[in-house]
Amino acid sequence: NAGVMQNPRHLVRRRGQEARLRCSPMKGHSHVYWYRQLPEEGLKFMVYLQKENIIDESGMPKERFSAEFPKEGPSILRIQQVVRGDSAAYFCASSPNAGTGGRDEQFFGPGTRLTVL
Amino acid sequence: AQKVTQAQTEISVVEKEDVTLDCVYETRDTTYYLFWYKQPPSGELVFLIRRNSFDEQNEISGRYSWNFQKSTSSFNFTITASQVVDSAVYFCALAENSGGYQKVTFGIGTKLQVIP
Numbered sequence: 240n241a242g243v244m245q246n247p248r249h250l251v252r253r254r255g256q257e258a259r260l261r262c263s264p265m266k267g268h269s270h271v272y273w274y275r276q277l278p279e280e281g282l283k284f285m286v287y288l289q290k291e292n293i294i295d296e297s298g299m300p301k302e303r304f305s306a307e308f309p310k311e312g313p314s315i316l317r318i319q320q321v322v323r324g325d326s327a328a329y330f331c332a333s334s335p336n337a338g339t340g341g342r343d344e345q346f347f348g349p350g351t352r353l354t355v356l
Numbered sequence: 357a358q359k360v361t362q363a364q365t366e367i368s369v370v371e372k373e374d375v376t377l378d379c380v381y382e383t384r385d386t387t388y389y390l391f392w393y394k395q396p397p398s399g400e401l402v403f404l405i406r407r408n409s410f411d412e413q414n415e416i417s418g419r420y421s422w423n424f425q426k427s428t429s430s431f432n433f434t435i436t437a438s439q440v441v442d443s444a445v446y447f448c449a450l451a452e453n454s455g456g457y458q459k460v461t462f463g464i465g466t467k468l469q470v471i472p
């Protein structure tokens with residue numbers, strides 16, 4: 240059973256370009272979470288999605304950022320018109336169920352390192 | 357709101373020394389989970405342990421051990437006889453129920469450097 244997959248692992252963009260980060264959850268997992276790790280900081284929750292639904296996007300910047308998890312295919316985190324401050328590692332996690340009280344552990348992918356020049 | 361505090365931002369030890377990484381958390385839930393992750397220089401997150409709030413037994417896994425104390429809201433991590441390969445950033449994390457799903461809060465991390 241393959242783990243959570245993220246691609247690309249490294250992404251370089253110039254200011255103003257768009258960045259698309261992909262996350263394929265573990266087989267059988269229908270819940271996806273995105274986290275951002277700024278340099279020298281811990282991971283911060285961005286958004287939680289189930290198939291075709293955004294459940295909680297309270298941690299995602301209101302502008303330029305969007306996320307989706309279509310019925311078929313990977314989850315996509317999209318950043319439009321990137322700025323230097325978007326440079327970070329973006330981690331995706333998946334779980335089989337939402338769980339309550341953390342019963343269903345989130346399994347993390349290897350992350351995508353975004354560098355904005 | 358939940359919060360995880362790792363007061364030690366950087367620690368340096370000489371190889372074979374023991375080292376303890378501190379983690380203090382805040383939560384209003386009675387049911388929650390605590391985690392430790394290792395992030396080596398390559399950047400991926402390596403899961404080390406998960407502990408639920410009802411299980412206060414200490415755990416040992418090889419050179420790693422964890423001390424969970426609900427009375428002080430702490431979940432400390434000790435590495436015995438440290439090795440150079442232990443050099444990494446270590447994150448403590450807390451998962452609690454938030455509107456029917458788990459929300460994970462990470463500490464800022466403790467950077468451990470083991471000097472040969």
